Amino acid sequence: MADVSLTCRRCGEPIVVSDATPLPPEFPFCSMRCRMIDLGKWFDEDYKMSRAAHEKDIDTVD
Secondary structure (H helix, E strand, O other): OOOEEEEOOOOOOEEEEOOOOOOOOOOOOOOHHHHHHHHHHHHOOOOOOOOOOOHHHOOOOO
8 A cells, every 4th residue: 555645634734644654543633632622622612513413324333
């Protein structure tokens, strides 16, 4: 697999992924700090859902 460059959803830093460097546990963020900042935005209600959740949106386990 070729190197794939992704960007952190919070700060935009590059995240390089290849066979030698698997996805970090914080993915899609570059660090635990960015992950926690994003989580805090949800708790502070800075992010909102654009519509109500429907039954088909919920994952089910068979």
